[in-house]
Amino acid sequence: MQIAVTVNGRLHERSVEPRRLLCDFLRDDLGLTGTRVGCEHGACGSCTILVDGESARSCLMFAVQADGAELTTVEGLAPDGGLHPLQAAFREAHGLQCGFCTPGILMTMLPFLDENPDPDEAEIRTALSGNLCRCTGYQNIVKAVLIAAGVATNGESSQ
Amino acid sequence: MHDFAFHRPSSLSDAVAAMQAAGEGKFMAGGQSLLPVMKLDLAQPTDVISLAGLGELRGIRVEDGAVVVGAATTHAEVADSDVVRGSIPALADLAGQIGDPQVRNRGTLGGSVAHADPAADYPAALLALGATVVTDRREIPADDFFQGMFATALAEDEIVTAVRFPIPDGAAYAKFPNPASKYAIVGVMVARTGSGVRVGVTGASPTPHRASRFEAALAADFSPSAIAGITIDPSGLASDPDASAAYRAHLVGVMAKRAVEACG
Numbered sequence: 107m108q109i110a111v112t113v114n115g116r117l118h119e120r121s122v123e124p125r126r127l128l129c130d131f132l133r134d135d136l137g138l139t140g141t142r143v144g145c146e147h148g149a150c151g152s153c154t155i156l157v158d159g160e161s162a163r164s165c166l167m168f169a170v171q172a173d174g175a176e177l178t179t180v181e182g183l184a185p186d187g188g189l190h191p192l193q194a195a196f197r198e199a200h201g202l203q204c205g206f207c208t209p210g211i212l213m214t215m216l217p218f219l220d221e222n223p224d225p226d227e228a229e230i231r232t233a234l235s236g237n238l239c240r241c242t243g244y245q246n247i248v249k250a251v252l253i254a255a256g257v258a259t260n261g262e263s264s265q
Numbered sequence: 266m267h268d269f270a271f272h273r274p275s276s277l278s279d280a281v282a283a284m285q286a287a288g289e290g291k292f293m294a295g296g297q298s299l300l301p302v303m304k305l306d307l308a309q310p311t312d313v314i315s316l317a318g319l320g321e322l323r324g325i326r327v328e329d330g331a332v333v334v335g336a337a338t339t340h341a342e343v344a345d346s347d348v349v350r351g352s353i354p355a356l357a358d359l360a361g362q363i364g365d366p367q368v369r370n371r372g373t374l375g376g377s378v379a380h381a382d383p384a385a386d387y388p389a390a391l392l393a394l395g396a397t398v399v400t401d402r403r404e405i406p407a408d409d410f411f412q413g414m415f416a417t418a419l420a421e422d423e424i425v426t427a428v429r430f431p432i433p434d435g436a437a438y439a440k441f442p443n444p445a446s447k448y449a450i451v452g453v454m455v456a457r458t459g460s461g462v463r464v465g466v467t468g469a470s471p472t473p474h475r476a477s478r479f480e481a482a483l484a485a486d487f488s489p490s491a492i493a494g495i496t497i498d499p500s501g502l503a504s505d506p507d508a509s510a511a512y513r514a515h516l517v518g519v520m521a522k523r524a525v526e527a528c529g
């Protein structure tokens with residue numbers, strides 16, 4: 107089936123089987139391997155991308171459903187090879203260890219911060235409820251989001 | 266996963282026709298329940314018919330004392346809707362408690378009621394508010410709609426187009442969520458309506474149901490203490506690693522009291 111999908115501002119026209127998952131289309135067909143596939147069952151959130159600006163699990167969508175849509179993956183955050191302020195905050199606060207969950211968390215937090223520019227810790231944790239991290243214990247992830255929002259600096263505790 | 270033919274009808278009648286022509290067809294809305302089911306091969310459709318292009322399934326409006334929510338409305342849209350927040354805040358609150366942001370951005374009201382997961386949130390609201398499920402061919406009262414675990418009154422080729430929620434005098438939803446998925450281990454909505462008090466319970470049993478003894482007690486005295494002495498019989502309630510039937514029975518009472526309290 108023929109589809110046309112805009113990913114990080116670039117239009118891709120491809121032929122895909124209807125059963126092709128969107129995450130596999132991004133990683134294997136387009137070579138955009140920044141999007142991670144963890145559980146592949148809708149539980150871990152590591153495959154989260156933006157579909158028309160809203161966070162969605164790319165393992166719970168078929169590529170054909172994205173026909174005509176505008177997608178943003180982690181590669182689209184800082185296209186110039188630098189770091190997006192949210193990424194810089196994760197580096198500053200040690201918001202990642204192995205980093206497997208990080209692309210999904212970044213793509214969940216991006217629209218969240220747009221809608222909630224001044225979040226508190228509880229709101230961040232609620233917004234993170236669809237993303238699992240096996241390493242950090244979330245503490246530094248929350249701190250990184252607070253830093254990105256300008257609510258905290260690294261010296262300040264998030265508790 | 267087995268391959269299938271993907272259809273994108275642009276009208277309700279085309280969608281029904283595509284289903285009738287299909288071998289083993291499945292409608293798809295947000296796919297947040299259908300994809301997991303297909304990955305497990307619990308459904309192996311030959312044809313997947315997307316409802317995403319149907320304008321008839323969209324929109325939220327107030328009509329004759331009820332809020333009419335189109336079936337393709339996402340949980341996030343219900344949670345954020347000024348119309349819903351203004352007329353049935355408990356419904357917006359319930360939608361905002363479904364799953365996580367990613368699920369709420371794609372999952373829909375129609376998909377949730379048609380799927381009839383015994384741990385889904387919306388069924389409690391449909392029952393408590395005395396809602397009507399509107400389909401492409403008829404109207405089904407909520408009390409007749411849910412018929413068992415993943416079972417509803419819908420025919421194979423029938424499409425939910427909207428749900429009509431009568432505006433209550435007051436309502437509140439209290440849920441005890443699974444901490445990982447947020448599905449309701451037990452969820453209770455209590456509503457005060459012109460025709461009495463209605464209590465909808467989800468998560469507790471294979472089929473969502475109304476708690477009639479609570480309704481009678483609350484009709485006489487709308488206060489948490491009015492139902493404090495009523496014990497729920499655990500026989501027939503669900504029992505799984507999350508919660509035993511006895512614990513669920515206890516939770517029904519606790520959630521109902523919290524909802525009554527929040528109702529004011």
Ligand SMILES: Cc1cc2nc3c(=O)[nH]c(=O)nc-3n(C[C@H](O)[C@H](O)[C@H](O)COP(=O)(O)OP(=O)(O)OC[C@H]3O[C@@H](n4cnc5c(N)ncnc54)[C@H](O)[C@@H]3O)c2cc1C
Nearest residue numbers: 294295296297298299364372373375376385386425447448
């Ligand atoms: C991680 C996760 C957590 C979740 N947590 C919760 C939770 O806390 N509470 C909760 O209630 N739900 C939860 N869900 C389920 C979620 O709400 C789903 O969105 C919902 O159950 C199905 O909606 P959908 O639009 O995705 O439907 P789909 O998956 O597209 O369809 C589901 C079924 O309904 C049928 N269908 C869809 N639309 C229609 C229609 N208009 N007419 C007739 N049939 C139709 C389909 O054929 C299919 O059989 C969760 C899901 C996930 C993945």
Ligand code: FES
Nearest residue numbers: 144145146151165
């Ligand atoms: S890979 Fe998509 S939710 Fe885990």
Ligand code: FES
Nearest residue numbers: 203205239240241
């Ligand atoms: S940093 Fe390893 S899973 Fe989150």
